[in-house]
Amino acid sequence: MLRITLFLGLMLPIYTLAQNATGNFLVGAARVDITPKPNPQWLPLNEFALEPLHIRAVVFSNNNVTGALLTIEIVSTTDQVMKSVTSAVAAELDTPIENIIFTATHSHAAGPAGPSLTAVQAYAAGPVGEYASSADAAVDAVKQARINMRAAKVGFSTGAFYLNVNRDALNPLTGRWTQATNLTGPVDREVQVLSFLDHSNIPIASYTSYAMHPVQSYLSGYTSADWPGAMSTWVEAAFSTPLNKHVALLAQQASGDVNPLLRRTGTNTLASMASIPITGFEMAPEAIEEPIRDGYIPIVRPDVRYTRQLFQEITALGTMLGEEVIRVMSSTTDWNSNPRIWGGQMNATCPGRKRLDSAREGVSGQYALPVPDIKILTSVIGLGDVVVSGVAAEIFTRIGFRIKDETPMRNKTMIVTLANGKATSGTAQWDIHQGFERVDWHSEAPLHSSAIIIPAVSSRWHSGAVFGGSVAAASVSKAFGLGAGAIGDALDIACTQASGLMSAKFEGEVRRMQHGFAARNGPLAALLAKDGCIGIKKVYERNHRGFLDMFSDGMEK
Secondary structure, three states: OOOHHHHHHHHOOOOOOOOOOOOOOEEEEEEEEOOOOOEOOEOOOOOOOOOOOEEEEEEEEEOOEEEEEEEEOOOOOOHHHHHHHHHHHHHHHOOOHHHEEEEEOOOOOOOOOOOOHHHHHOHHHOOEOOEOOHHHHHHHHHHHHHHOOEEEEEEEEEEEOOOEEEEEEEOOOOOOEEEEEEOOOOOOOEEEEEEEEEOOOOEEEEEEEEOOOOOOOOOOOOOOOHHHHHHHHHHHHHHOEOOEOOEEEEEEOOOOOEEEOOOHHHHHHHHHHOOOOOOOOOOOHHHHHHHHHOOOOOOOOOOHHHHHHHHHHHHHHHHHHHHHHHHHHHHOOOEEOOOOEEEEEEEEEEOEOEEOOOOOOOOOOOEEOOOOOEEEEEEEEEEOOEEEEEEOOOOOHHHHHHHHHHOOOOOOEEEEEOEOOOOOOEOOHHHHHOOOOOOOOEOOEOEOOOOOOOOEOOOOOOHHHHHHHHHHHHHHHHHHOOOHHHHHHHHHHHHOOOOOOHHHHOOOOHHHHHHHHHHHHHHHHHHHHHOOOOOOOOOOOOOOOOHHHHHOOOOOO
């Protein structure tokens, strides 16, 4: 299991806060342009603030300790590139690498314009804009930020923004996992904002984290910082003056399973590439995106009418989030002019898996197991009693919830992901058994293996509680070394405990508990059978109120 919270807790030092106004806390910020050179065959619109790409940096120091937070508007890059940036920045600032957090905004179209997805995905690994490397650009950003440093204070507060949604769902036609709007899935809508103001209350910089994939302009062929760029430039415009250039950084929270709620304009843009009729109504994004993403339909210039609508909608999305950031900054009351700066890094581990294919929606992934556990770099930077916690991976919502719930710095812990590195493929607890139901398909019934191994979906009952007990009982019976007769008794006993109301998904958290009940009932059944308890014979195939007759709703075969 991925124990990020445990490691973060171990890394948090015990310290005494110093919160007087006589400290020498200094802050400076800057951004540098890393926009790709224009593609003559695919010229930019040059109409929207989200079209340029940037590296942004805020540098702070106190009592001879220096730290920095940086963001880069790209989709992602390699672990090597991320570490080259943090190493170069740490060297430039003459500070331990533990005092640097560098994150990617995860903007899916943040790269060279044109039909090449590879060029977008690899952009940060080579020259960026006029710079020879991402590291060179980041170093220039922190150099400029240092020049701008002045006496400051830092404050942390939170808000909320309601335009993200869980993206893991079941395709109603196939019963398999797909990416689609899941209004009942877990999602974190908290907006976390770290504000840096000088002693005249002029905002120097803001550092915001929010969970939502920047996929609106994905596959459009245009260079786009997506909604993070729109948000950052909006906040910067609100606070910047000729004498003060505010810098607004954006980092992802736990957004591995979170998309924007509204996807219509992006889907229309892709539909125009594929000559799919556009009615004005919402269309399912995945059905249109998949053939373009997988190369069956080439990426060609979309109808510019829909591209403009897309960029207008992204601008609106970024503007509204930006206004929430400004509202949070305006209402922040807890300020620290003399924060202790501290940092640390530690590797968390989780079970590794080697991917053997590139399958996505609707197809079970193929993995080589077992493989060694993978290491995921976790980082913290403390500013007094506020902690920025970084994870070098895309993590799912429930992992983010757990970090917030279990941190010793509760209500003062920011979460940022895609930070300081890039972990390889692994699997965490919620990915195994619940959080959402994923793939794996049985030809004769809609069965999904991610909730208690092989639960089934039925029309009357919630499958985890119904089918999970049998699987758990069989597994534990095997572990106990029971014979065939005793295993049969264990299965019979487990079946008598089956129950699960699908209405549990509408309120509370009991739907997840139902899988836990099933996991608990399996060992109980096996223990009873081990001690000689006799179960119902032929419990599955009995015609009169047997298990399949009762629960399978006509899928008994």
